[in-house]
Amino acid sequence: MTPRSATARACANVALVKYWGKRDEELNLPATGSISLTLGELTATATAATAVDGQPRFRQDGRAVEGRPGRQMEAFLDLVSTRFGGDPLSVDVVADFPVAAGLASSAAIFAAVAAAGASACEGRIDLDDLSALARRGSGSAARSVHGGFVEWNRGEREDGTDSIATPLLAPEAWDVAMAVAVVSEARKDVGSRDAMGHVARTSPLYPGWLAAQEDDLLAMRVAIERRDLERVGTIAEENCLRMHATAIAARPPILYWAPATLEVLALVRRMRAEGLGGWFTMDAGPQVKVVCAGGDLDAVSAKLAEVPGVARVIRARPGPGVRILEGPCPWS
Numbered sequence: 001m002t003p004r005s006a007t008a009r010a011c012a013n014v015a016l017v018k019y020w021g022k023r024d025e026e027l028n029l030p031a032t033g034s035i036s037l038t039l040g041e042l043t044a045t046a047t048a049a050t051a052v053d054g055q056p057r058f059r060q061d062g063r064a065v066e067g068r069p070g071r072q073m074e075a076f077l078d079l080v081s082t083r084f085g086g087d088p089l090s091v092d093v094v095a096d097f098p099v100a101a102g103l104a105s106s107a108a109i110f111a112a113v114a115a116a117g118a119s120a121c122e123g124r125i126d127l128d129d130l131s132a133l134a135r136r137g138s139g140s141a142a143r144s145v146h147g148g149f150v151e152w153n154r155g156e157r158e159d160g161t162d163s164i165a166t167p168l169l170a171p172e173a174w175d176v177a178m179a180v181a182v183v184s185e186a187r188k189d190v191g192s193r194d195a196m197g198h199v200a201r202t203s204p205l206y207p208g209w210l211a212a213q214e215d216d217l218l219a220m221r222v223a224i225e226r227r228d229l230e231r232v233g234t235i236a237e238e239n240c241l242r243m244h245a246t247a248i249a250a251r252p253p254i255l256y257w258a259p260a261t262l263e264v265l266a267l268v269r270r271m272r273a274e275g276l277g278g279w280f281t282m283d284a285g286p287q288v289k290v291v292c293a294g295g296d297l298d299a300v301s302a303k304l305a306e307v308p309g310v311a312r313v314i315r316a317r318p319g320p321g322v323r324i325l326e327g328p329c330p331w332s
């Protein structure tokens, strides 16, 4: 058999209404829906190959990835390969942003690997199924299959076939942007997978988090449809603080913020009071992502860069869904 290879690229996404807790840990089925924005400037490129010649099966930036992340990827490659006829797969990943620092690297990586693996196996899959497949690698990867604003449905079925992401608004449909204030590029202490399980099991605030999600999802859908940035930003800030509150209240507590994280939050509020619109959100790490109008991205980024402790600011705009760079396209 001639070995085949294929390359796919996917963007990271940042949730405005968060995924935080699962109804099924094996299938990565979320306890609630979530809504995100896919970011064009933060990409992962995966080259999958059907040749497995004793080399490590998961390499990132040219180096073998071992331990738990390595095993997680190998299990995912087996899942993809079984789905498309059984050719064993290996993968090379290159990501252009800090990995494991709360920038949703796993979302971009698993969406790209799912697409590259399907293409290398010459498989056929539509985008709904690709979203469900990517979800098995990492929940948030379901959302990176699509560009722009995206909603990932909780779904009701036990097998998860209805827990897929669908696009809400195409990337070019609304001129918004996101400035990412990178406070630390160190690997985080508690990864989001472990954190969300721990929080669901031990935080007395977790039931309140679940109870508030449907209202936020509904309000966010309406705000996006109306292109109401102030409303989108307000819901995102409240939703993210509520998520972090559940973590802070867990036993033992999980606190992701660094001193500079709080400096950025204070600055964002000052900026707004002075007439420059920006709204923050944070994930399982100390970075702060600020959503703003596309025309305000320069001004907002410049302000964030002045905060002591901010190492750099990544400027991002809505980006596309997953795409095949080399190899047959499994969904067209």
Ligand code: 2P0
Binding pocket: 014, 015, 017, 018, 019, 020, 028, 034, 104, 106, 107, 137, 138, 139, 140, 141, 192, 193, 283, 284
């Ligand atoms: C989100 N996060 O909605 C939330 C907010 C982190 C905080 O999705 O266990 O890496 O692989 O399904 O997808 C990160 O969680 O977790 C995440 P798994 P994942 O963006």
